[in-house]
Amino acid sequence: MIDAVVLGRVGIDLYPDEIETPLQDVRGYTRFVGGFAGNVSTGLARLGVRAAIVSRVGAEAHGAFVREWLEAEGVDTRFLAVDPYWPTPPTFCEVWPPDRFPITFYRRPTAPDWQLSPGDFDAEEVAAAPLLYATGTALAQSPSRETTLAAMRAHRGTTIFDLDWRPSLWDEPATFPALAAEAAAAADVVIGNEEEVDAAGVDVPTLVLKRGERGATV
Template sequence: MPPYDLVTLGRVGVDLYPEQVGVGLAEVRTFAKYLGGSATNVAVAAARQGLRSAVVTGVGDDPLGGFVRGELRGFGVDDRFVVTVPGAQTPVVLCEIFPPDDFPLYFYRPDAPDMRLRVPDLDAEALRAARVVWITGSGLSAEPSRTTTLATVADRAEGADTVFDLDWRPMFWSAPEEAPGWYARALEHATIAVGNRDEVEVAVGTRDPDEAADRLLARGLRLAVVKQGPHGVLARTATEEVRVPPIPVEVVNGLGAGDAFGGTLVAGLLAGLPLSRTIELANAAGALVASRHSCADAMPTPGELDALIGGAYGGVLAGSTASGTAAPDNHHDNGGPR
C-alpha cells in the first residue's frame, strides 16, 4: 500500500452549530450536526484537494463515535487509525454565531478520548512513511497525548515534513505557563510551523509576524506561516517571502477557516507548487469556509478555489455581497478573526 500523503494527529468531535444566527445558545431552537475537530478538519480539507489522508484520534464507544467514523469515510479520510476508547464519550462542541468576528465555543470534552491516545495505539510504520504528518499544540496539553505526539514527530523519516499547527487552546492546559517549553520540544522535530499571532507568541515569545517568522526559522524549520486575520498571511523560508492579503467575503462562520488553510497548504506543498501559489490557494480555502456555516462539510474543492481566486477582489462570492474580509487564522475551535 502506498504511503499516506497526510496523517493528522489530534482532536475529533461532533459540532452542533446553531441554525439561528446572532442569538445566544439560550435562544437557539435548532442545531445542525457536523463532523469537527481541528486535526480532523485538516485531514478532510486535504482529502477534498485530492490527497490520501488519515487521522489518528480517539472516539467513545457510543453512537457519536459511529457518526465520526461514517463521516470520515464519507469525506474520503481513512478511519483505520481512529481508536475506540472504552468508557469514554465522543466529544461534542457547541458554538454561537455572531458574524463577522464573534464565534464563542463551548466544549464538552470530559476525559476526551482523543487526549487518551498512547504510543502503542499508533501505527508507527504508517506514520513514519507518511509524506506529511500534522500535529497540534493542543495535543501537547496533557498526558498521555503529549508523549504520544512527541514520539510521533521524533520517529519521522529523514527528509519527511512534519507540520506543527501551533493551535493554542489555553483552556486545555492545567498549567498554561508550561506550554512554551513543550512547544519548543515539538519545534525541534518540525519542518513547518503554522499559527496566528497569539499562537506564535506562545511558541517564540513575540506577536510581531516578521520577528516570529524569523525566530521560527532560527529553530531549524524550513517554512514559517503566520496568519494575521485582516492583515492577511505571511509565509517565509530562508530564501523566500510571500505576503497574501485577505479575500473579501461575507463571513458566516469563521470557525474552520484555519483548518481549511492547513489542508490546502499541505496539498500545494506536496504538489510542488510555487510558495506564492500555495499560500494563495490556502488563503482562498480559509476565506471560502468562513463564508459557510459548517467546518468539515464546508471544505472546498480545487475548482471552488480557482473560481474564488478568479473573482477574489471583485467583492462578490457566490452571489453574496462581501461585507467583511476573511484570512484564515481561525481553527475549528478558535475565536473570530484577529
C-alpha cells in the same frame, strides 16, 4: 499509500440553526465533525490528498458519526481508535457574522483523543508518510502528549506543527511554551496566528503566521 497523516483532536461541532443568538437561547443545532484532525483531514481529502487521521473517539453514537463522516469524505480511519470509557467530545458554537464565533468545549476531565497511545496506530506507516500534521492541543494531556512528540520525532517526511493554542483546554497553561518549543524542534513548519506565536515564543526556521482577514505570512 498514505500521503498525509493528521494527528490530534476530533469530535462533533454543534452549530446553531439560528445566527446572532446567544447559546442559552438556541433551540436547534446541526451536527458536523470538528476538531483540528477532523477538519484538516477532511480538507486534505477534498483536495485529493490521501489523508489518514490518527486520533480516538468514544464508543458511542457520536463516535460512529465521526467515523462515518470521515470515511464518506475519503479519509483513512484505520488509526481512528475507539476509547472504551470517555465519550466523543461536543463543541457548541455561536455564529455572529462577520468575525465572532464563540465556542464552548466539553473536554473535562479528558477526551478520547487525549488518551491516544502508540498502540492505536502503525508507527512505521505514520513515520513513512510524506506529510505529518500535529496539533498543540494534543500536548495538553498525557498520554497524547508523549505519543504526539514521539510520532513527530520519528517522522521522516515533512512535519507540520499547528500551535492550536486554546488556553481553556490546558490544566497548566504555563507549560505550553516549553512543550510547544519541544514540538517545534521536531517540525519543519510551524503554523499559528499572532496570539499563538506570542504565547509559544518559539524560534523556528519556517513559520506560517495566520493573520485573519489580512491573509498569512511565511
